Structure formats: structure tokens, C-alpha cells
Amino acid sequence: MTATTENWTIASAADAARARALLARLAADAGVPALDRARFLTDLGPRLRGALDAGGTELTVTAETDGRLRLALGGPEPWQHTLDCSSPVPGPLPAPADASLAEALLGADEDAAALLASLAETEELLRLHREELHQTNQGVLALHAELEAAALAQRELLDAERAARAEAEKARRLLTFLANASAVLNASLDHEDILRRLPELLVPEYARHVDVWLADDEQTPPGGRAAATVTAARTGRPQHASPHLGELPGVDDLPASALFPDRPLLCLPLGARTVQGVLTLAAPGERFDPDTTVMLLELARRAGIALDNARQYEQHRDVAEALQRAQLTELPTTPGLALAARYLPATHGLNIGGDWYDAFPQPDGSVLAVIGDVTGHGLRAAVIMGQLRTALRAYAVEGNGPARILTLLHRMLRHQEPELYATCAIARVTPGEPGVVWAAAGHPPAVARDPGGGVRVLEAKPGIMLGVPLPYEYEEHSVELPAGSTLALYTDGLVERRSAGIDAGIDRLAQAMGALGAADMADLDAAADSLLKPMLHDSEHDDDICLLLCRTTGP
Template sequence: MTAASETWTIDSAAAAVRARALLARVAADAGVPASERARFLAEVGSGLRRALAGGRAELRLTTTADGGLCLEVPGPREWRYTLDCPSPVPLPLPRPDSLDEARLAEALLAADEDAAGALAGLAESEELVRFHREELHQTNQGVLALHAELEAAAVAQNELLDAERAARAEAEKARRLLTFLANASAVLNASLDHEAILRRLPELLVPEYARHVDVWLLDEEPAQAAGRTAATVAAARTGRPQHAGPRPGRLPGVDDLPASALSPDRPLLCLPLVARTVQGVLTLSPPGDRFDPDTTVMLLEVARRAGIALDNARRYEQHRDVAEALQRAQLTDLPGMPGLALAARYLPATHGLNIGGDWYDAFPQPDGSVLAVIGDVTGHGLRAAVIMGQLRTALRAYAVEGNGPARTLTLLHRMLRHQQPELYATCAIARFTPGSPRVVWAAAGHPPGLVRDPDGAVRVLEAKPGIMLGVPVAFEYEEHSTLLPPGSTLALYTDGLVERRSAGIDAGIERLARAMGALSAAELEELGSAADSLLKPMLYDSEHDDDTCLLLCRTTAEDPAG
């Protein structure tokens, strides 16, 4: 479409009104919407009014390539507006001064209708805006409420997370305290030596649960009790835990006392070691500034278990001392006899009550022969020691009547079956007769004896032994004999010398045979030294769970009693 243009002269307000009315009609004819027409006419009126301020204006109208209409006022008060028209505007247009009053009034009324339509549309738009504003307000309120709920949920979630973390920390703390308590109990009850228990208490508690540990046993000398804190004395007197510090501890199950003069700046926790009675007092200073309540509960239980462990250790030591005194009282000195040297050793077990039923004996018979005896009653403790004493006394009584080794064992077996049906024993008896080169022996379930010949060769008395004494079966024991020339050594022993949990008894017998073969002539001349030399490689290099007896019998050239 070819652009066309024309120019209108606007020299008065009346001319401006006619031009505006004519342009309103042109816009209506071109199909411009009412709202856009109202905006267009307002711009035209405003532009022409500014142009007339200079007294006279030229309004140029030009059609655009897309069918629109461009209005322009050149000059110092320049104004320009382009109107998009759905239908093309044909130029030239009628001149503004060609409008008569009737047509001008009609145009003005039409413009008012356009304004009214625009205002109605504006009102609808305002109502719609108001509706959307209300809707937006409601939405904002909902968003704010949602934010508040989310914030509350976040706060609640953080509180739950904090509570969960605190619960986990408490559970972990409780687990750690219970684990320590279980380990401490195992350590305290692993020993029956009260001095070892006292040494282990500081090792367990320092430095994690206490900076310093002091243990006061109530059976100490009065001089040693002097200088103890008032809280320690109160705990010993009342049997109740005491806390002494510059501030109350308010610990569960613990009485509060003023700060100790011996420790005015740091609190002390005094825990009685109680079993049947108060054994002593465990006094602790905290690793930090104060004692933790949960840790205190654990420390109270540690002190209680330590008191029980100390009481058990002391009772055990009393029983052990009585049993050991009883047993050693029955291990008499060996007699001196021409032609026969004797040496014996007894060692208690390194574990347990340390007292068992092992024994040895040697004594002459009425015919001048000598009986060497070694035996072992099953079990440990006072009962085994008492039964061992009964067997030893009965054996001597049967032997004094002239019974040989086999008959003596048969009588012992019968006695034990009837008097102690649930107790068993092993025993070996060797008889040395003056002037005879042979030794006669019998065994009841006992490890075989070993003989070292004068040339240093070692042999095992391998004859099958009879059953153990006390087994509920009638049994007659048999005698055996072997040559024992002067310079020979017979070793009788209990199974504690050769038996170990990690190896069988046969390996121990072989080891003892090698040790006997390695003895020197000087050691054999001093039979006690030979006994010590045998025990060293067999026992001293390892702990043993059973008692041990060793009886060495050596025939001499001066009087070959073997």
C-alpha cells in the first residue's frame, strides 16, 4: 500500500475540537476498538493543546504501510502518535472546517460514548483486578500460613533431631559405662589375690573416671588410718557413699558433706567397699571439676563389686592357708637309710586353691625293707587334703602289718570304695629290700616310674597299672619288679609334673626322661639338687594347673638296697 499524507492547519481551539471529532469518526470507521479510540483521542487532545500553546500548529496525517494512521505535529512542540487500524484509512480526509455543528455534536457525543465504554471496560477491569487482588491476598495468606506451618514443622523437626541426638548420646554413654562395668568386673574377679585387686583398681579408673584413687582397708594399722578425710571415715563408719566438696554434688545415693580440709578446692567421692561387712573405702577425685551423676552410679557398682572381690579373695586366702598348712603337716621328712638316698619335692598349683591331694611318703617295714609311696587324690581344697591324710595313714597301717605293695593297694582300694564312694585316687608303691638288686612295685592308675641306670640310659616302667583307687569295681592289684643296680635312680611323680592342657601326658613323660638323662654325676650325688634340676625345665618355665610331687630314690654302692 502506497503511503499518503495530508496536513491540517490548527490555529484555534475550535479547529482542534473539529480535528479531534473528525479523527474520532475516522477511528470508528476504521474499526478501532472503543478503549483504544478513547486512548487515541485523549492523546490527540493533549497533543493539540500543547501545540496550540505556541499559537498555531500543523497536523500532518500519514498512512502507514500496514494500514495504520500516523499523526505528527512538527516544530518545537513536536508530538507524534501512530494508530493501528484494523481497516485502512483512505486519504485525503474531509477537512476539519467542513464539519457543521450537527456533525460536530454527533462526533462529540460518539466520543463520549467511546469514553463511557472505555470507562465501563475500566470498571470491569478494576473489578477483575479487585477480584484477583482479593484472590492474591487469600493466596498470600495461605502462603504465609503454610510458611508458618513449615517453620513450626522445621522447629519441631529440629527439636526432635536434638532430642534424638541427646537420646543417642545418653544411650552411647550408658553403653560405654555398662561395657566398662562388665570389663571391670571381669578384671576384679579374675584374681583371688587381694593385693592384685588393689593394684588393678587405680589402673581401671585413672585417668578416665578419676584423677586420683586411694584405697583404705579397715584392717590396716591405726597409724595408717590417721590422716584420712572426714568423708572417708564417715563412709567407713556408716557404709554409705559420701561426697565432700566446695559445692553440693547432689549425686544419686550419695550424702553431701562440706569440703575436706585435705582437699578444699576439689571434690572427693568416698565409696565404701562392702560385702558381708565394710572392707574399706575407695576415695576418688574427679577427672574434671565435678562428678557426673551417671558415672557416679557406675562407680558405686564398681565399688560394690570390688568389695565382694576383696572379700572373696580374703576368704580364699584363709582357706588356702589352712589347707596348705594341713597338707604340709602331712608331708613328713624322709628317713635316712643305708644304701638308699631319697629326695622329694612338692609344688602347689599356680592356679586355683593351690592345694590338692598329692602326697609322698617313705618309711621302713618290720622286715627292714623300705616303702617309697607317691599318690594323688582327685580334686582340690580341704576335702582332698583330708582324704589324702586318711589314705596316707591307712597305707602305713596296712604296710606295718607286712603287706606288700600290691596287697596294700588292694586294701586301700577297698577302703576308699566303702568310705568315699565318689572319690578316687592314684598311687604307686615301690619296695626296696636290703641286699636285693631288684625293686618291687605296684601302681593304681598312676603314671609310670622312670629309671636312670648307672650308664645314663633312662627307661620307663611300662607295666600296665591297675585301676584307680575307689573305682566301684572289685580289683586285685599285681606286683612287678625290675633290676636296680647301685647308682640307679628311680623317679616317682604325680601327673602335675608331666601333664599339660596343650599336650598329652606321653609328651611330658618323654620330656622328663630327657631331663633325667641330662643330669650330671655331681647332681645325682646331691639328690636334692637333681630334684631341683628336674623341676626347672618341667615347671618353672610355665604355669601349671595341678599340684606336683616328685620322689627320687637312688641306690648307692655302699649298701645296694635296690
């Protein structure tokens, strides 16, 4: 089967109409879809009209063996087109005269109906797609709204988390400061030191200026203080004086202070049970922070307790020190014997202990030199020391020797104060006689220096401490001392240090006594001071110190 070609002459509108009608029928018979036919015929009509306007032309139609229908239109604007047919075009090709215009018109209506039906389907499909697109858009918009709401909620949660972290960090910082400041204030038992530390702790982070007014301050009249300070002292309630309301937790608001009108003041009573004074703070900025105010209220309460503790401690110390000083005897003046004593309270702690010294003559002309140390510190130790001193003198009046006196003291302390112990050393020196008799109860050994500068430690084994819950009889010891010799009795505070044992301290004392020259020993008071200097070179000691020097001067 070969291709069939026909040339159609297009010279008039009738020729063009018949050619168009014939091509529409051929395309329909060949199975070309109505939509493709409509597109083809719509494109062909203007081409034919253009060819007629140019004076006519020829239309070449070729039916290919592969089922294609090829068209070529001559003229000033040549045109070619190919139709893909589903079935071959039967040959031979008809002539345009064979085309019926009536049938072509009816066929065109059928094609138009088919096209309109397809268009209706397309419009319905387009409507469905448009509706679907609308629903999709609504879903997308809803999703965007949900995402935006979720993002907003997430931002709010993040902001809340940041705020919570900031609040937690702020609370941690305030609590840390409160704990550290409380430790600093409670570490001191000197109220002047506490008053000095308060501004150091608070300025400049928590206050621009700090003033402390104590209740017993008689130097500054109330008129020299801010009205809020006086109100806080009178009512015991915290006061806030400022041009604007502070609305701080637990604090009363007052008008701005006439003394400080340009800055807010926070006046906090010091103390928990009683008002020790008022802590007045000038705001570091424009106003006080509520959370910081809560911390400052607690700090003021603790500072008041620290001040109260310091005052009670000072009163207790003063009473104990007065009692102890009252118990220290004035040394007797005895021919043939020189005496010198020193007492130094501890530089740490309560500063009052149970160390004491005593010296008094006996009816036989001898002199008893006593040194002792009651365990513990404070008022009780001072009271027990006084009882021991009084009892010792009473036993000595009865003619008892050093060992017997210690035995009686041990018995008394063991029964009256079973939980309290003491050490003691008693030396009996008789002017004009070259010797000394002594006894010791758990006390460091005496140190003797002869006139030539030789030093020895009287290392006879001492008895047990006074008050130990065991029956005990003390022994006496004696040693020859030539005229001009010096005997040193002391408490352990002079020779004992935490960094070294007591034996090393006793050796240092012996070396210090040996280092003194004859001129140094001429004045026994000066000799006592000279001994203390090398022994206390660090100026710090944790225990009381007693030193009693006895020097025989001959008959």
C-alpha cells in the same frame, strides 16, 4: 476503492477544537474502542495546542483502504499517528467546518462515561486481584510459618536424635568399660592384685586419683582419711564431698573434704552384703557425671565381691595348704638307705591338690616308699589324701605288702568316696638287699638309675586307679637294683604338659637322671633339685608335683 486524504488548516483554537471533534466522530464511526479514542484524543490535544503556539499548521488526515486512519501534523515538532479501525472510514472525508462542537461535547461525555465505566470495571477487577493477592500473601505467610515450624520441629527432632545417640553411645561405652573391668577384677583371686588393678582401670578417664581403704587396714588411722571416706565405711552408703551439691543418684552430699578442699571426692563402699572397704575417687574434672557415677557404683559393688572372693579363696587355700603340709611326712633316717623328697604346688588355680609322698620303716627292716595323687584340688582333695595316707600306714603295720595295701585302699575308697579316685605307687626297699618290690595303681612308672649312670623305666603294667567302681586285686613286681642305685617316684605333674604327652615327659625325666654325674648323686637333696630344674624349665605347671628319691647305700 482508493485512499482519501484531506489537509486541514489549524490556525485558531476553534479550528483545533473542530478538528478534534471531527476526528473523535470519525474514530467512533470507524469502531475504534472508547479507551483507544481517549488515549488518541488525549495525545492529540497537546499537539494541536503546541502547533497553535507555533503560529498554526496543517493536519493531514488519510483514510486508508485497509481501514486505518493516518494523521500527520506539521510544524516545528512533526507528529504522526495511526488508528486501527474495525470498519473503513467512509469517504469523502468531511471538512472541520462540518463538525458540531455541541455534539462533540456530548460525545466526549459519552466517551468519558464509557471510560469511567471501564475504569470502574478495572478498579473492581484490581480490587479483586488485590484481595486475591492479599489472600495469597496470607497463605504464603501461613505456609512460611508452617514450613518454619516444620523446620524447627525437624531441627528439634534431629537434636533429640543426636542427643539420644550420644546418650546411647555413652551408655554403651560405660557398660563396655564395666564389663571389661569386671572381667579383669574377677580374673584374679589375689586381693593385692585386685587393689593394684583398680587405679589402673580408673585413672585418668574416670578419676584423677584413686585410693582404696580396706576395713582391716590397721596401718592408716581413720584420722588420715577424708571424712567422707570414714562416713561411707561407717554407714555403707556412697558419699560425695564437694563445695557444691552433686545431686548424684544414690549418693549423699557432704561438705568439701578438709584434706582435699579443691576437688570433689566420691567415696564408694566396696561390697554388696558387707563393706570390704571404701573406694575414694577424686573427680577427673570439675564434677562427677551422674551416669558415670551409676557405673562407678556398680563397679565398686563388683570390686567388693571380687575382693571377698579373693579373701575366701586365700583363706581356703591357706587351710588346705596347711593341712596338706601337715600330712607330708618327715623322711626317716634308715641305715643303708638315703631318701629325699620335693613337693611343689601348682602355679595356677587353687594351688592345693591331693599329691603326697610318704616313707616309713617296717618291722622286718624294709622301708615303704609311697607316692600318690588324689584327683581334684582344694580342701576335699587334701582331706582324702590324709585319709589315704593314714589308712595306708595302718594296712602296712598289719604286715601287708605293696599289692595288698593297694587292694585294701581301693576297696576303702570305692565304698567311702565313690566319686573320687586316686593313683598310687608303693615301693618296698630293704637295705642290704639288691632289689625292690613295687605295685602301682594307675600311677606313672618309677625310674631307676644304677651306679654307672644307666637308666631304665620300670614299665610293668599298673593296675587301675584307686576308687574305680570295679573289684580289683593288684599285683606286685620286683627288679634287681645293685647297691648305689637310685629309684625315682613322682606324680604326673612332673612329667605331664598340655603341649606334650606324658610319655615324652617320662623320657625327659629318664634323660635328666642319666645326665647326672656320680658327684651329683652323692647328695640326694642336691640331686632332687638338679632333676627339677630341667623338668620345670618353663616354671609354670598346672598340677602339683611330688618327687621322692630312694638310694641304696649297701649293707
